Amino acid sequence: MQRQSAILWLCMLTFLPRFVSAQAKAERLVVAFDTTNKPIRFGVSHLEKALQKAGQSINTMLLVSGAKAATITIRIVPAQTESSIREEGYRISYQQTNLLITATDSVGAMYGVMDAAEQIGMGKTWRTLTTKKVDPHLTVRALKVNLPWSSYRSGPAMELHTDVCRDLKYWQRFLDQMAENRFNILSLWNIHPFSYMVKPTNFPAANSFSAQEMADWKRFWTALFRMAQERGIAPYIVNWNIAVSPDFAKQYGVKERNDTSAVVKRYTREVVTQVINEYPDLAGIGITLADWMSNFKTADSPLPDMTPKDREDWLEETIVAGIKAANRSVKLLHRSVLSADPGEMRRVINNAHLPDTTLVEIKFNWSHGHSTPVLALTHDSHSGKRDDGYWNPLPANYRIQWMIRNEDFFILRWGQPDFIRRHIAQNTAPYVNGYFVGSEGYIPAKDYSHIANSHRTWEYAFEKQWLFYQLWGRLLYDPATPDAVFEASFANRYALKSGKSMLDAFSAASQMPLRLASFYGSTWDYTLYSEGFLSPFSASKGIQDDFSSFISINELIDHSTLDPAYVSIKDYVTGTQVKKAVPAGMTSPLALADLLDADSQTVVDRVQQLRPNPNPTLACELADLETWAYLSRYFADKLRAGVALQTYRLYQDKTQQQKAIMLLTRCLSHWQKVGEITASHYHEVPYIEGYLSKENAYKDARRFSWTNYLPQVERDIDLAKDGNFIDVK
Template sequence: MKRRYIPYWLGFVVFFLTLSRAVQAQATGGKSQLTIAFDTTSKPIQFGVSQLEKALNKSSQGVRKVPISLDSKGRGILVSVQPAQSEVFIREEGYRISYQNNSLLITAVDAAGAMYGVLDVAEQIQMGKSWKTLTPKAVNPHFTVRALKVNLPWSSYRLGPAMDVHKDVCRDLAYWQRMLDQMAENRFNVLSLWNVHPFAYMVKPTNFPEANAFPPNEMADWKQFWTALFRMAKERGIEPYIVNWNIAVSPEFAKAYGVKERNDTSAVVKRYTREVVTQIINEYPDLAGIGITLADWMSNFSGTNASLPEMTPKDREDWIEETVVAGIKAANRPVKLLHRSVLSADPGEMRRVINNAHLPDTTLVEIKFNWSHGHSTPVLALTHDSHSGKRDDGYWNPMPSNYRIQWMIRNEDFFILRWGQPDFIRKHIAQNTAPYVNGYFVGSEGYIPAKDYSHVTSAHRTWAYAFEKQWLFYQLWGRLLYDPATPDAVFEASFASRYGLKSGKPMLEAFSAASQMPLRLASFYGSTWDYTLYSEGFLSPFSAGKGAQDTVSSFISINELIDHSTLDPTYLSIKEYVDQIVAKKKIPTGKMTPVALADLLDADSKTVLQRVQQLRSSASPTLACELADLEAWAYLSRYFADKLRAAVALQTYRLSQDKSQQQKAITYLNQCLDHWRKVSEITASHYHEVPYTEGYLSKENAFKDSQRFLWSNYQSQVERDIVLARE
């Protein structure tokens, strides 16, 4: 028998392999390594795997990442992008989790779906589950458009310190990276960036170089900023859009070419707009879409400014067709179009332009749900596309073939206190899903979630940016728009993980109850545009035309509450309710009375304070900050409840002259004063005065007490209600 001769060099190979494994084991703390095989060239999947790796490492599981190949075998996690399987239909951005040959398979038809599947597995591991025993499932997105609306502080639509304070933060790519990370984790897939005229900050127009005054080095900085921002979005499965107001040019353009900044329909402005749209599409290959809004200055619809030319709906749409649409079609690649529905729009004319455009992708048509106060009732009571603000179904009837509707859920109602109500969002989606609807936009006009300028400096302030403080708001909207069946357990686990709690259920219960207050107020106190209601402040700086407006303060007085009509058609106003009670009429079935609403608010408050008491003893300083917000909402709920009861009693007295009703109103209003003092005390421990309408409103029509906001500023108005009741 021949003796086999082993080459001497093979001994060195074995030695170095053994040494390498020993070093690797030492580097991972001796953990066994789990193989994750995936397309390592895909940025969205890379992002998802990075989150999965963190979750596994936290559970003491080492990770080995390898490129996927056709013959990948062995025990581990396999992330695969492939055509949909016939037995389980997976759409774009959907995914399937299953097991095969002792491996966990995450299957999708595109990179975004694979990323979401990996994030799902990471989340389940964070919740204490094992990757080996997950429940197989297939998930598809409920909506294809899940968008955030973020206003930019330069060339901003709203003016003043509340915008200016964000300029440095919004130029910092570190902010946008964190924002985009949370968007991907929460399944948002569209980032829409809004300002009056973005183009001058994006390019030096070829035929109009004086459109901006940036020197070459500064223009290069802007170009680098936008390029990096759009690329980061794309790498996370997010489509970036820019949205502007029409008709507008930069101040530099207006001066250089002798035109007006607003509403100048001259040939030079038309040519510039068309060409700059084309140039921006060509210079920014990762820009996914351009949005256009038929803004206030395209028509003198209010009849208050005779200098504005009157543009018919056809004129406005012709302008869009000859500038924005023409610019898109002249570009060297396609982008998507977002056509907003606002006061100056007309569904018939809009359909004509979209039909004539023959764009390859479905056009987005965004409609404000209940105008600027989408956080109200899930009933579509009014939109923003007619002078009356009433519903106009011409946008979806007949069913469009080349565009779909997205509901804009504006938030002009709470900028400071944290908010989160999952059942409201689920109910909203259930009631407003239709064949013509493919998504939602969520965001504010008067608030940018960038610098947190409301919270006092403190050691427990662990968040860098305002959206991180409001993490639950974004998690709820994003996750539920993707999958309304996402259980509360997911959100409860987020609380438990964030604060080291045994269970996050009490926190979610507390938030669900606390967050009803602004929804109930906005449903009861009918409003329209931004500054007609600010729910967390109990303010109405401008009239919505739904009742007598106070001439003393922006604070909603007892008289305003009595006189005002409701937004939700199932709610009875104070006057309607008292009229029926005095006339001894039966309250119609299905109607929400002010007294019943007050009882609900009290029940909410009780739930919140019970949960806060339960959690306070073991709360970390940052958790205590969240608990303080919950307490503030609880006492705002009590304030609103007792003010409703006071309003019913006072109106009853005014009709019947029953003095006991007047005294009852005064008693309730004294209780309101106690509640407001409590709100002021709680909020003063964490927040300082902030700009609200400052810098935006003119001297002629502004309440001075709305310019800067803090709850304690309005105690005198709470006391004034008592005087009004006595008089």
């Protein structure tokens, strides 16, 4: 971010407005600042709106120095003179009758001005703002967005976003919310982005775009990267290795994947350099040791084995070499994945001698970061367990960012501030400097799930999920941000006297997917989809009955947990029969069921309080909350049924079988209610359509709606009546 040494002033003038008594006075504000500073201009636009809403008007003027009459002063000063304020931090203070907003860079000043605007929006005046000094808790606050072209996942869930993701209006709105929520890195992911960005000098056949098409792509990327920088956001592109475009493979006689030939190596190195040189606002390049950098031979991939050293050598000789050959520096993001090795990665980063700290992103609890804040497993180890070699010993030239993947809720709104606060508190360490947040199988662009009707007042999917982004961004910047800020967002959005009931309801409702992902251990993307109660593919943590993607009662019973503080159904029942107490600090399935019921009751109570509000978009949010409440009840009763059914199966207690049947029948009524609510405003949507390896077993995961799985909910009752553990199709 560009540092500024200019002094920006906000001056106050008073006048007697029209239509007021002689005693009353209104203030006319003169905002003086360097109008060439884009991030601060963005912040001042929010201040202007807040003041106008409060009944004040402003003028703006350029004032670089020395206005003695200034009443509100926004100062950007060199860091060495304000060493107590970190980069992207700010201070709001008063000096006699003057208000001071002080920062050491333009992004910090932007955040400070937006803080002032927010406080005014919450009812304060410029004279009564809360004084504070705020520094970013984490320096990397990144969003992960997959691009629909050259996409890692395939199928309609990706392809239907293509037009929206080529529209700069979408990106302007997306970047606006990023800046407002204090995100500072936009990472854009696809298999091979380079052929969409440049016509390679020495490999012009790498893409078949015409000169006009290439010019259109160039304008798109240039504008996108510039808009990001103007909002204090660093744009990164991230690719998978080893991959080339289909055009390149055809024209130069190589394979699209895992081709380590000299021509592919040279092309990769040169195209990285060219992209950096042609896009001066591009801030970073990310690299991935992808799935197809195989370490085994198969009929489909008969290429030689690639050891961890081979993979890192490839990255060193292509991506890293391309970065170092460019005419300016960019930051490096080195993803840590299953085929990585911390020692080999350290070697490459050490040898690179890059001027900036390298980012090393690690998936927190693999693809399901919205689970427990306990780091139970990473994607780095073949065992699926933690691999601390990335941070032990403490690295000197790179830092870790946790990737919080969301493959668990795409349709229903979500927001749980205390989970995020706990996560940050528990996982901040000397080797950690940030988080990435985002999905692999979902792009927050076109909202394809919601029926078009009068209460759909948002245009894009991320706008419907506004609370998700606000909570993650603001709390990554400052975990001490009070709930009052988020409550005020609800109050202002829906003209409520207080937003507390809404935030309370969301906090309770949003526990359901966290609790399921913590209880039902999973790994990669499609091993769990919490809002759908689906597990299309096995995570090798219990039986997979191959009957449906839906998590059956058998699968729930025979599955291990992710959170080590949770007790599985099998272990609990076995322990209970030998009078073994649940250890202190551990949560049994029945205790978890009680927590889910309490969550559900909180949601129902708050929704009833809010129902009289006539706002139709608020009613839509309330419907999501109700859906979570019934999903919580469904999960709670299914846990109880699992305990009862397992008890019957082990000890032939018929009363336990009848109890299980009763509870699963109650589950059916909960699921029917879920289907009734969601069918009123959501379409059936593509889920893993176009990405199936078990055609017959998982065909019911191609497209998703809650009503599609009603037969599977009914099947659970039959399984309990039958009594046998393994169901025969």
